[in-house]
Amino acid sequence: MRKWSRKNSLGGLKLRTEMDAREAGVLRSLIGAVTGLLNERAQSAPDDELAALTGMRTGNAEPPEDPRLRRLLPDFHRSEPGSPDADRAGLNSALRGLHEPEIIDSKLAAGSVVLDTLPTDGGKIVLTPEQADAWLAALTDVRLALGTVLGVDADTPDHLDPDDPRGPHLDVYHWLTWMQDSLLQALAP
Template sequence: MKPWKRKGDKVFGELDKQEAAVLRGLVSQIDDMLKARIEETPQDELAELTGIRTGPTTSPDDPVLSRLLPDFHRLDDDNPSKAELDSAAVLRSIHEPTLLDLKTGVAGVVLDTCPMFGGGVRLSLEQADAWLSALNDVRLALGTAIDISDDMPDELPDDDPRSPHLAVYHWLTWVQESLVQALSAE
């Protein structure tokens, strides 16, 4: 991929066939995980009566999904009080449905605008912002899955099973950085 370019209120990029397949595949996986979380939402009679959507009260068990849907209230790790536990559950229940909508929405924008077999990408500024959010979600998920840390080297030995995934992580970082620079231009 060449660096993103901005011309007025449009942003242009180009992905080769493999890049498009990798990006679409990763975004689709994240989208599927998020939609599965939506399906797990318990039925709530009060929500049905009032039209106010609610979500789960507990964070996801999956570490990747938990990273994408963090707690809205940080608990005292040593000794959380019942009030803290209750407030964390209520905040999650109230805000997670909106967060899921936003995350599946940006994934949808990428899947709608990323050419299936590679080629040119033309984005409005709003679509480019959606791409930034979706790229961030993919990087967070991939970074969690391969246990990226501050002290991890830029390259891993070839026999480390995380090595190819780290290369994809670095590529996604570059794509995101290039898009930020293009949006900041002008």
């Protein structure tokens, strides 16, 4: 993949790069995996009679069990252990039930923009600033999910032992990080 570049044209600002077929396939697969998780979560929301009457969608009140989804759909409020408001499960459930469908929709829309603008067999990619924002959001979601699986934290080394089976996946994580950083730099004036 080439570094993202910015080009001002008569049609406005465009962000450009080029990706080979293998890179495009990896990115499509990762976006597809994350959107698949999000779709499953959305479809698992319980039926709500009030939602059926009002047309207002509700989501799951309980946090996801899958650690990747817990990272993508965190609690709305986190208290310090031992603080007087440490038990906020009811508040989190209510907020999750109200807002999770919209959050999932937003994440799915960002993934859809990537899939729509990424050539299947690789090639040139040209984005508007709005599409670039969607790419940034989708790349963040993929990095969060992959980072959760790999256990990435502040102490994770840049390279793992050659015998560590996580090594190639960490390389993909770093590639996604580089891609996201390159796009952010190209967006900056």
